[in-house]
Amino acid sequence: MPSYATPKSTMPPLPPRDALRLRHMLEAATKAVAYTHAHDRAVLDSDEMRALAVVRLLEIVGEAARAVTDSTRAQFPDVPWRQIDRALTNQS
Secondary structure, eight states: OOOOSOOOOOSOOOOHHHHHHHHHHHHHHHHHHHHHTTOOHHHHHHOHHHHHHHHHHHHHHHHHHHHSOHHHHHHOTTSOHHHHHHHHHTOO
16 A cells, blocks of 8 residues: 655755745845846946845855855755855855
8 A cells, every 4th residue: 555645855954044044035036036126227327225135146046155154064965055055156
């Protein structure tokens, strides 16, 4: 008889700080998308407060990505960690 129980995850648990950083990344990215959804570049050019908010949200994504540990990064190999860090925090 088949078991319908939810299978246990094979992924090790995330360190609490990394889980928080990933949550910050998701929340900031979601807000940035919401603030720019259905608006073109002209809106950002004319609405300084909206533009500054989006820039800060993207900085938060980059700063949080930079702080994620290597072990957590290894669990999510499809995430372009270096590109996020470089693009969103002006790092080379």
